[in-house]
Each structure stands twice: as structure tokens, then as C-alpha cells.
Amino acid sequence: MPIDYAAVFQALPGAVALLDTELVFVDANLAFLRQAGRSRDQVVGRFLFDAFPPNPGDRGAAGARNLEASLRRVLVKREVDTMALQRYDVESREQRGRWEERYWSPVNAPVFAPDGHIVLLIHRVEEVTELLRVSGRTGGERHLEAELYSRMRELHQVNERLRKAHAREREVALALQRAMLPVPAAVGQHRFAVRYRPAVGSLNVCGDWYDLVKLVGGDRIAVAVGDVVGHGLAAAGVMGQLRSALSATSRVARGPAQALEVLGRYAHSLEGAQSTSAVTAFIDFDQHTITYSSAGHPPPVLLRGAGGADLLDQATDPPLDAAVEPSPRPEATVSFTGGDALVLYTDGLIERRHQDIDTGLGQLLDSLDGNRHITTPEALADAVLRDLLPAEGMTDDTALVVVCL
Template structure:
């Protein structure tokens, strides 16, 4: 019994399918009870014996290729340490009760490695799906070529299913790595003077459309801060890498540029040299508490929202230009400013917060304004939670969401 109290040998033998464990020299180490039933052999016939001594090719069939194909698949698994799904095989089996008589059989095998701690293949899992009855039942009076074609169609469907499963597993691993990278590159912000701020990042659910969004808050000389959000086209690890480059570049540019427009101009020039950065959207704002002004510029991004104390909302949409890299030539970007009152709230966000498929963008903006108005007295942290709860669908969205809220 294992430490967890599970008899894994008994579990293996009770598997509801034809499964065998093979040693690297292709001898049977163990077989499931269903493998015994399906193959018509006893455990004594199999365990310890060489695979192709038990199941050789039919000597009366000069075209038989089962041992050659299966052997090649098993050697691929041994060499690569990766699973291998085989095409449907006609693999005739000698009758136990009538030696010399061969039964027409169709098997669909999958072979997978069992690795030790050093990554060496120590066992092979050989799973066989017996489809003989299905092939014969569908064959009827068809000639042998029609039967083979039908069998091949079945095989291709199984191969596609196996490929899709591998892709899902690969996507899941990439998603985990990309999210971990995103978490490192988007930490909680440090203090922004004596001002209150909240940030949130929510990844897309059930999708690889993650890790293209970013936010940033930068302390500037005087009682000023720079606040930005952006959205890289693409998803997964590539988008996360591009996001990190652009976020760092804009953070540096905003510290030395003469305003948000110039910072985005610098970022746009840099983006031309970064593969995957084209058509990124971003908005940069500069909040100045000494003059009570917000200066901003947008590269194709959704407009920030300014929530006033009376619950009204203004969208900062007077300085919008195309996304990064959308123009072949360099053109100065627009910039605009407006005043704010103490107690107002600035909200920057990415499209996952408001955009919904088949819905006009103005509907999403109106929904945001209405939610902001109802929570106008909330501090940034609870306001951020309320917006996500009310505006994101219960099951999540197919795009990730970044959100920054600053109390002015």
C-alpha cells in the first residue's frame, strides 16, 4: 500500500480499458484486467514476455505491418520522452484456442512514457482501444478498400482529438507561466505621496487572451504623479513580454518627457522596434495637485473617466490619436488638460472592463458612468472591488482587465 493508502497496482489492473506497462526492452511488466479480456490472454501469457513474441505479425499476410508500426511508435517514445498516438492498425492476432488461425483485429494504440526523477523513460504505458467490432459492424457488404477508408476516417478523428488535448494542455501551461510573469511585472504600486490609489488586474477566464494589459503609477517632481494603462494586441507569453517592455519604456519616458503626449511619442518610436508591439493602445495622464489639473494623451485607448463628487462623470476624450505604430511617419500626438476638484476620482481601465461582444462601446461607457455615480463616495479600494463585481460578467470575460483608481 502507498503512503496515501491507495493500492496503485490494484487501481491499474481495474482500469476500464486495455492498458499495459512495458519495460524499455518491450517486455510486459503488468497489464490491466481489461487488456487480458480483450487480448484473450492470461497474465502468465504476458507478464515478463517480449511484446512481439506474444503478438507477432500474421505470417500468412505479406502486407502485415503491425509489429513494424507499433515498434516504431514505442521507439519514438523511448527516444523523445513524449507520448505518441498511432493511426488505426490492422493487427491480426493468433487464436489461443486454435493455434495457426488468425483473427482480423483493429486496434488504435496510444503510447506514453513514465519518467523517473532524472527524466529517463523507465516504463511505457501502452493503451489499446479495440475497435474491431465497430469496423466490422460498419463495413457490411463494402469492399476492403471502403472498409480501410472508413477505418482511416475514424483514425483521423481520434488523432485530431489527441492533438486537441495536447494543445489544451500546452495552452494551460503557457497560461500559468504568462500569468506568473504578469504578476511579477504588475506588482502592487508603492505609495504615491499622500494620495490614495487602487489597482486591479483580472485575467481572462477560459482563454489565452491574457497578459497584454498593464498599468503603472510613477512619482514625478513636485506634487505630481503619472498614471497609465495599456493593452498589447495578442495573448500569452509573447504579449506578456511585449507588455513588460512597453510598460518599462513608458515609465521611463514619463519621468523625463515634457508631458504625456511626448511620452507617448517616445513610446511609439520605441514600439516600432519591438515585434508584436504594433497597434498597442495606451493612455498616459499626469495629475498635478499644485495646479489641480490633469494632463493626458491617448494612443487609441479608451478614455479615462473623471468622477466628480456630485456623481457626474466626464470622459477624457479630447486628445485621442491612433494606436502605437499605426502611422508610418512620426506625427506629434495631441494633449489636453482639465481641472479637478479635491475629492474627485480618476479612473483608468482597459477594454475588458466595459466592452462586450455585439454591444456598442457607448453602452459600456454609460454602464461604467452609472456604476461610478452610484459609488461616488467610496474610497478607491472598495470602489475598485465594486466596479469589478458589477461590470464584469459572473463567469468572467474573454479579455483581461486592468483598472487604476486615484482619489484626487
């Protein structure tokens, strides 16, 4: 059924007027006319400040000046402008020359044509005069309440600007994250998949990382994931430094425990790296073994091709830089057979608010075991994300690595 937008406009419960770019009224809905105490003929087709002139008896009145400045900002910046509370007196309909003290909360917004230029300005106002009128209050008290209300509106504007600044920082941080987390180069003939899912509607992004590197001596690779405490550009910068350090350390370390020990010493000197968690596994395809070590990170999972999935949780230690003096870290070794898969991930995959982490781990094991018939790491990674991540997204970012063994 076609929508009668003109009827919708008139039925809106909020007071809304439309102005052209010369600030002339093009239309006004019934709520606006009732609120302003004007007829349609007294408004439409007239310049805004002819229809609603400022109070000539109040030389300090700034309502009209502030309103025009807001509308001009909309035309220049091409974005919504939410004004602080304004005192804007209105001439009485019953007695010309008598001005009524009124308080308004205005919002102004642009309307764009298909080619991108502004064709109209939406002027929405909410009158709050009655909220400030309490029996027995003096004019000074009402002004004080209006000032308090105005400060609340200004705080809202500050919060809105901060939200936009945070959104821009989030986009920059994600771009940096993507640049520092490309799909790893091939590691021999081994098949693997990596996934990164940023948090939705949140700044808790850009602290997770993954890495795969070819090790010297035999058919061996190192696989790692980590999670920096923090968010945004700062976390992305720390993440990049730790990822690079662990990648370099793994190539020369005797095993994953030593690699994490050295990384912990480095984290001790790196601002923002405190309490970072990480897990790394050295896979030896000649010996069919996985040697792993965890620094406060959720355990990897070994998915058995014959059925079942095992948590690799026998070599867990505190996060990086958790101890005053770094000490040797534990490591453990487990055997695998052809057709198995190793899965590493960050806590965004399994942790949920108001849910025990063991529940999330159980859901991960069930998902992996239920999808073990999938033969490609790419398809398995996608299946796990579908099973565990809600459609609306998560409040924490998630990294996932699947290596076919």
C-alpha cells in the first residue's frame, strides 16, 4: 500500500516545520502550528524571523541569533545540529505587543536531493515551558531551571560529539588492524583459515591478533593468538608490536614456553601490554605432535577427525607481565593424527555476559565435534562463527585460527 507521507507529516506528534535554504517556511505540521499558536497562513511562505521575530523589548535575547546560527551550521556542515535549550519569546495572539516567555528545545537537520545538495531543512522543536513553570516559582527560579536544563542539553551535545569522535577512531583503528593482520603467507602445503570479527557498536576492538610462521628445522610451524587489554588505536598499536615480537621470537625459541617467556619480558617494558593473554603452539608434522603454552589465554582445541574434541589446557600460566619477575613458563605436548584440526581463538568467541566460561567452552566443543565432517578449514571456521556468534554481533572482537593437521 502506498504511504501518504504528507498525511504522516501532519500526524506526527512532534512539532516539525520545513524550511528552504533561505529559511522560508515551506510547510509545518499541525503539532508545530498548535505549539506556536499560529495558523498555516501565518507561517508558510514567510521568512522564519518574520513569522517569529525576536522580542524587541529584550535586547539581550539570543534565541533568534542562536537559531539562525544553528540552521547555517546545518547548511555548511551538512549534518544534524542539536541546540541547547533556548528562550525564545512569542508574541501573544490575543494581545499584540505582549510577549510570552517561552522555552524551546530545537533540533535542525538537512534533507538531501538525489544529487546530494540540500533542498530542505527540518526544524523540530519541543516546548518545555510548562516543565519550568511550577506554581509559586519566581522568574529567577525559572531561569535557573532553564539554565540547568540547558546544561543538560549541552552535555548531550558533548556526548554526541564524543560518540562521533569514537566512531572515527574505531574506523581508523580497524583499518590499522586490517593492515597489521593480513592473511598469513602460505606455510608449506598446510591448509589453514584465519578470521577476525570486530565488536559491533563498541570500542572494544583491535586488541586481538593471530599469526602463523614457518619454523626452522623440519616440517614445523608456529600458530598463535593473543588479546591485548584495551581498545582502539592504542590497543592496535600494542597488538602489532606484540604480534611482531612473538613471530620473531618463535623462530629462534626452543619451544612455545620460551617464546612466551621472552615475550613477557618484552611486554614488561611496553606500555599498554600489561595483562595481555596469548597462546602459541608449535606443530611438528614430522613427529605428529603439538607442543603448546598459554599465558592466561583460553585453551586451544584439538578436533579429532575420528570424533571428539580435546581442550589443550595442561600448560596454562598467568598473562604476560602478570608477575613482577618473569619466570619460565610451562608447556605440554600432545599427539595428533592425519585428519585432525587445531583451533585457536580469542575470548570473544566463547565469553558471554552472565554466562559461565565453561558453558562457552562446551558450546565450542559441541560446534567443532558437530562440524568435524567439514573437510576445509575455511568452511569449518565459518561454521564455528555461525554457531557461536550472535547475528547482532558481539561486544568484544574475535579472532579464530583453524589448522588442518
